[in-house]
Amino acid sequence: MAAISMRNIVKKYGDGFPAVNDVSIDVADGEFMILVGPSGCGKSTLLRMIVGLEDITSGDMIIGDRRVNDLAPRDRNLAMVFQNYALYPHLTVYENIAFPLRLAGVDNATVDQKVRAASKTLELDEHLQRKPGNLSGGQRQRVAMGRAIVRDADVFLFDEPLSNLDAKLRGQMRTEIARLQKRLGITTVYVTHDQTEAMTLGHRVAVLKRGVLQQLATPRELYEQPGNLFVAGFIGSPPMNFLPATVDGDQVQLPFGTVKIPSERARLLADSGHREGVLIAGIRPEYFEDASLVEPAKYGSGSTFDAKVDVVEWLGNETYAYIPFEAPPEVTEQLEQLERDLDGDSMRTQLVINLDGASKVEEGDQAKIWVDSRKIHLFDPATGRNLT
Ligand code: ATP
Numbered sequence: 172m173a174a175i176s177m178r179n180i181v182k183k184y185g186d187g188f189p190a191v192n193d194v195s196i197d198v199a200d201g202e203f204m205i206l207v208g209p210s211g212c213g214k215s216t217l218l219r220m221i222v223g224l225e226d227i228t229s230g231d232m233i234i235g236d237r238r239v240n241d242l243a244p245r246d247r248n249l250a251m252v253f254q255n256y257a258l259y260p261h262l263t264v265y266e267n268i269a270f271p272l273r274l275a276g277v278d279n280a281t282v283d284q285k286v287r288a289a290s291k292t293l294e295l296d297e298h299l300q301r302k303p304g305n306l307s308g309g310q311r312q313r314v315a316m317g318r319a320i321v322r323d324a325d326v327f328l329f330d331e332p333l334s335n336l337d338a339k340l341r342g343q344m345r346t347e348i349a350r351l352q353k354r355l356g357i358t359t360v361y362v363t364h365d366q367t368e369a370m371t372l373g374h375r376v377a378v379l380k381r382g383v384l385q386q387l388a389t390p391r392e393l394y395e396q397p398g399n400l401f402v403a404g405f406i407g408s409p410p411m412n413f414l415p416a417t418v419d420g421d422q423v424q425l426p427f428g429t430v431k432i433p434s435e436r437a438r439l440l441a442d443s444g445h446r447e448g449v450l451i452a453g454i455r456p457e458y459f460e461d462a463s464l465v466e467p468a469k470y471g472s473g474s475t476f477d478a479k480v481d482v483v484e485w486l487g488n489e490t491y492a493y494i495p496f497e498a499p500p501e502v503t504e505q506l507e508q509l510e511r512d513l514d515g516d517s518m519r520t521q522l523v524i525n526l527d528g529a530s531k532v533e534e535g536d537q538a539k540i541w542v543d544s545r546k547i548h549l550f551d552p553a554t555g556r557n558l559t
Contacts, residue, residue, distance in 0.1 A: 173235035174200045175221065180230035182216050182382075189228075190216045192382035199544055201356045203349075205373035207363055210529070212379040214362045218330055221360060225248050227243055235325060251321030251328045258303040264290070267298040268317040281533035289320040292354070304342035308340050309347055316351060321515055322402035327352070329361040333368065345371060360363065366406055370394070378402050380512060400505075400555040403453045403514045403548060409491070409523045414453035414511065415502045416549060418445060425452060426496040427522070430544040436559045440549060443558050448522055450558065451502055453548040456491070462539035473543045478522075483534045490530050492538070494522040505552045 175198040182191040191213040198204040206214040219225035220232060223244035232239050239247050258267050265286055266273075272282045290296045293313040303311055312332065318328055332348070333341045349372055352359050363369055367374045370390040378385045378393065378401075386398040389405075397403035403411045417424040421437035439445060462475045482493040497520070524540065532538045549559045 174198060174202075174360065175204075175326065175360065176231070176233040177217070177221070178231040178233065180217065180220060180232065181228045182213070182220060182225065183228045186404055187430070191220070193230075194379070194382070194384045195230075196377050196384065196387060198297045198360060201358055203352050203359045203361065203372060203374045204378060205361050205363060205369045205376040207366065207376055208379035208385075209364060209512070211381070213279045214364075214379055215330060216428075217379075218328055218360060218362045221326075222249055222251055222328055224437040241558055249326045249328055250322055250324035251330065252312075252319060252332055253330060258311060260303050263302060264299050264306070264314050264317075267303065267314050268295075271318055271322045275294075277487070285321045288318045292320065293317050293351070296335050306335055309344055312344055312347065313351075316467040320355065325358065327357050327359040329359070332361075334363075334365070349370065367410065370406065378405060379397050396550070397453075398557055400451065400453070400509055400557075401512055402559065403550070404509055407455055408454050409525070410513070411453045411455050411533060411548075412522050412524075413506055413550075414452045414454065414496070414522070416450045417448070418450055418549065419447045423452065423544075423549070427478050427494070427540075428474065430542060430547065432475040432544055432547055432549075432559075436547075443551075445549075445551065445558055449502060449552065451505060451541055451550040451552050453550060453557075454542060454546065456523045456525035458543045458546040459526065460541045460543075461526045461530035462541040464527050464530060465541045469543075470541070472545050473541045475539055475541050477537055478540050480532055480536050480538050482536060483532060484535045485528070488527040490528055490532065492524050492526055492530075492532055492540075493558060494524065494540075495520060496522055502552055505555070509555075 177196045180191055180194045181189055183189050187223060206217055210212050216225060223242060227240050234247060234499060241462050268286045268289055269282050272285060290299055293316060295313055295317060298310060333344050336344060355510060373390055375387060375389055376393055377387045380401050386393060386402045393402060393406045414425050418440060421432050421434055423430050423432055478494045480492045480494055484491040526532060548557055550557055
């Protein structure tokens, strides 16, 4: 097993804009690290540089105690699991798993011992004589991992392994991969554009945008303390609401009313030179509630406002309500840019709030909505940085 240290990694294709721009990430021994970001952010390029399928323009790639920049892929002792698993359809499960050992000229007795040990770990021992065509998607994935295990690889690398599967199978495979990684404890780097995979699988998650590392943190930190507007908008579904916010000390005026933020947050704002002015507030849909359903003990830590709800989606255990608003010109440009970065829907025209399923709010209602003012983030419109 091995740790990976990527130090100031840069990748340029030709003279173009760097596909990976000065990225430094340390993956601990046994850690499950996710590289996530929208299409073109450089995550596959970074993975391919770990594997050795792509030259590194500058920086150091250290695996274990070796600098591997100039080592051929076969000398790095890594195992890559691809999207389609790359199994041989005419070979049995046994021979598919044995394949890398046969290539390396390993003797039959050792091959047998390793294949049987790996298939036991993966609960494939009853299927060794079957062909991939007769296996479920989950079993195929395990065969692909078995092939990686018999090689005693130091690191597992996954490039969007679930993106071809339907939603149900994707969910099953996700838990399967999580379980196996935990059991095997092998250092793993996993590329995805899917924030659910990132949040559920990763011990830590590296969020990339246009080749630049935006934040490297645990899923919980990314969710609760996003470092900038991009991460805040990328993580969470439905996404965080972004609203213009006029700040004066601990008073924050939002399109639907004024809220009082906790004094520690106001102090952070003042320390960063933003005691007053127009900022962008970020509030997750679940930080709102139907005011009539808020527990009395909690009520005082939030603010209540009246809002005209134009669409309601009832999902049983929760309800999404949509409230239109107009963003003033001061922040329109930043929000438009954010929409482009996130490839997302309009963030300037409506508030999405997630109410308890018990809420009786209906379309067209002038509803009393409560917002938890302890949970409001405030971002610098110029830099996108989270100031709170
Ligand atoms: P996707 O999820 O769409 O695969 P990604 O985040 O994995 O995207 P990369 O495939 O790493 O992104 O691409 C990063 C940038 O580098 C993109 O702008 C892409 O067009 C460019 N790029 C990738 N491969 C090459 C190549 N072989 N030659 C030139 N440019 C490339």
